[in-house]
Amino acid sequence: MPELPEVEAAAVRLRSIILGRTLLTLAAHHPSQRRQLPPHAIRRASGQSVVRVERRGKHQLIHLIDGGLLHIHFRMNGDWEFTRVSEPLPRFARVTFDLDDGARISLTDSRALCTVRYYASGRPPVLALGPEADNPALTGGAVRLSLAAKRGPIKTALLDQRVLAGIGNIYASEALWRARISPSAVAGALSLAQVKRLLTGLRAGLADGVRNAGHYRTGGRVTPFKVYDREDEPCNRCGKKIKRIVQAGRSTYYCAHCQR
Ligand SMILES: [Zn+2]
Helix, strand or coil, X not given: CCCHHHHHHHHHHHHHHHCCCEEEEEXXXXXXXXXXXXXXXXXXXXXXXXXXXXXXXXXXXXXXXXXXXXEEECCCCCXXXXXXXXXXXXXXXXXXXXXXXXXXXXXXXXXXXXXXEEECCCCCCCCCCXXXXXXXXXXXXXXXXXXXXXXXXXXXXXXXXXXXXXCCHHXXXXXXXXXXXXXXXXXXXXXXXXXXXXXXXXXXXXXXXHHCCCCCCCCCXXXXXXXXXXXXXXXXCCCCECEEEEECCEEEEECCCCCC
């Protein structure tokens, strides 16, 4: 699933194409996207020009000149594809925005789980997000406070977007490896020193992610990650095998030797 660095890279590409342009035509091509983006929403957004593209956590917001906005979430597999109106529709195009300069922006998703919703002016979506995970002003003390009431494992707590926005399965595992913290440690019991290490690890992992952005799909190639998707491969630090466990239904990768 695309996380903060990948969604940020996608938003940057989107912004470069859509900012200042007018949405001539919007179309939903799949039944689930048609339910989210019904004809009245399409009518409201059509003809509007785009004044801002914003990323919050893993969400993208396209702000329209009348104050309305389009809220996009890639979920597991979504991505932008940029073509021309004159070209055939990309395979797996779920929603398309045709612009006044002949560009076509398609939200493509083989699994059709991505979401696009319209919000009228003055009624923005409630995203329930904590601070951005890469916010340089974020302190260990603040993160520790938001973890304080959590009795579950730290890996699962890091996936809670109300704690830190933008972190998912990849960067949670990566940060815990860097901070040498067990993914099973009780979130609320971490010391301030541990949370500070975790924050440092998160920032380093996200910075690596920004350098590799767009390459989160690891099938058939060497992964750019320290532990994620590297079960049974040697730990970069100690050489012992990376382990995989399942926490809250999601895979966690870690080094049992380095992360106690
Ligand atoms: Zn190790």
